[in-house]
Amino acid sequence: MKTDKEFFEYGSQKINYQILFVERKTMEIAVHPDAKVIVRAPVKATLDQIKSKVTKRARWIHKQLDYFSRFEPRTPPRAYISGETHFYLGRQYRLKVEKGSQDSVKLSRGLFLVTSNKGIDPAVIKGLLDEWCCLKATEIFNKCLDDCIERLKKMNFKKPKLRINRLKKRWGSLSKSGALNLNIDLIRAPRESIEYVVTHELCHLKFHNHGPEYYKLLDRIMPDWPARKHRLEFMLA
């Protein structure tokens, strides 16, 4: 299949799109949740025809991109001072920082209690919290992955290698080598939503795109995935 990469300008923004030349009579423009803009054009369409169609739909394309960008993972800036709200596994906790005899992070009765012997310097508190979240993420994400693999047992899925990163634009992804990357910020999400992200990516081991077969599989394995996805997007957006 012949493909082509183009872009257009919308205000000060440069918007890239991909053209796929396929056996079809009319042109179709689709904006995907991962911010990809795909134009499916008849094999005989000229570049001028395609460009003119894209220009006509520019406003709509921009609007779609804007809509999807609302669901990108976003961690609001934190000051790491007492009284601030932090999410952990879908619950809100109030941060309490204290100077103490040793460094520790504890969750108790709605409080994230962070104690440091170096005082309550926000950089120190952030370091302690990040380290704690990283440990928890490793433990919990691995457990979620095991549970999700268990659901897929009949389909002979091999457990992929898990990598935990700070991903800028996504909650999870599958690398070309088949490793599962999860965004460490997912630790803020409810466990059911973490399982959704894991299952979504695992299904890509069978189907790489988001075609009807992909969704058939996802529906079968996790029928309530839309609710889990919704919770993730609206809670953490």
Ligand SMILES: [Zn+2]
């Ligand atoms: Zn996907």
